[in-house]
Amino acid sequence: MQEDTTTKTPSDIDLLVYRAAGGDADAFGRLYDMHVDRVYRHICYRVGNIADAEDLTQQVFIKAWQAIHRYKKTASPFLAWLIKISHNLVIDFYRSNRTMAYCDLDIFSSNPSSNPEHIAESQFEQQQMRQAILELPGDQQQVILMRFIEGFSYAEVAASLNKSEGAVRVILHRALVRLRKILEKVKQ
């Protein structure tokens, strides 16, 4: 069922987006197949538990269907638009669940050849890093997630956030400086 976005050319996706924007439910279903894994992964990283990740992923696609007629093609791919919707929904989610703590989900890979001590240490560090990233303010968190977790290029991140590439690099620098401070505080 899953269609990999890498096997589709941008024009294939553009055509599907165009058809979906015209009300073609099947085209939208194909877009869902192609992007659901990435959207889920992004949300799961941020909310850290399966139930909320599933619920929010479904909401992302419903919101996307409701808004797709307003979608305007930019330098960023369609996935970036979905990630932006996901970002807003996750913000709303935490806003309406103020008491909710970020959950820890065992989402990080570990080298199977490593010994158990190293695996535990590496996973602990990644969880700390994840918690620190989630403490970053809006734009900084978006840039780190889109660039390092989702693998978008600077140009794509810039188009998605309506900023210049230079501005994205500035935000990235600030984000890393802040991450350093957060991590240092945690270690103390």
Place this chain on the structure above:
Amino acid sequence: MKRIEAILAKCIEEVKSGNTSASDCLTRYADMHEELEPLLRIALSINEPADIKPSDSFKIRTKVNLMEYIHANRTGNKPSRSIHKAVIRRVWKVKWLKAVPVSIAAILVISALGVGTAYASQDSIPGDLLYPVKLGTEQFQRVLTTDDIEIVTLELNFANCRLEEMKSVAHKCPEELSVAITGYERNLDKAVSRAEELNSDGVPITLMETLTSAISGHLYILDEVEGNVPEAFKNSIRSAEETALYQHMKVLRIMAKEDPLKAAEINIEAMQGRLSRAKMESEKDNSRKVEIVLQQFEELQRFGEEISEISRGLGHDSRAVDELNARATAGYLEALDYIYGIVPEANKSSIEEATGNSIEEQGQAVKNLQPQETPNDTSEEVALPDDTPNKDKNKPDKPEPKDPENGKR
């Protein structure tokens, strides 16, 4: 942008892509080592989460929910027919919508009860406990079908299934007819719409033939169902007939652009089918049904003209289409003459009107042929029957002008 920001971004890219190492980068920008090193270390330690993947059951469930949501919130794209029909449709839609959450639940039921239950549900009809399971299994098949032609066939099979359900509920529980009818209209619309989309990619014309042939069969079944339901439910069946006829013409319109002669042939077969039904209903003294069937006949006849126009518009030689129409009309006139002789008095005016229109259509077809052939040739080929029940047999020579807005006379 400051220098450090550009260098940091550059170093991250180069190290991540394997073009250089962190230490090389730090050596290259030794003057910034102190500031650069901790930031680069943090950036390089952010790992992509590995295999976070949603489960297959979540993906299927969400897709089903999404499609149901879309269809439930979609406004119909069929042309509006009348306020009366729109109201009836809305009432049905409400009833159909009740089945939507049920069909989602059916997915869960299938998971819980197993394949045996899903199999057993295939004989269920609207109103049965297992009917939502049946709809759920159909939804499953939709989700799992990716080939476009298979999707058309699948929806057509579902439409056939809804017709079988109509036959069953007509006797047992006619109040459930609206569920099957709305389902039928929806399935047929999906099949034809998908075929229409495929057409632009050069879909095989045989698929269109399969659709029209199936829909012709649907009209026959719907006639039979209508004969078996109480009076209060007949209007519902007529609505389904209208849908079938509308979709039939939609498919033929697509087909006419590729092969107008084939489209004309199929349309003529459909018209002959309507006349046969009119004969049968006349023999049963079912004057109301005769009226309705004759209206359908005339609608198809007008559509025959449209096929000719499509053919001409595309620059095809439409002579073959016009000749076929003219020849077929001679047959219709004979059939109408027979029906005229047996229908109740109340129906005679409708027959006269249909006959008048047929003569006019024939005249138009003959006229279209005239530039290519001598009048003597055509008059021999498409001679009128002697006992046509219309007084004005000379109409073909002086056709009345058409209403420019709707094409009716």
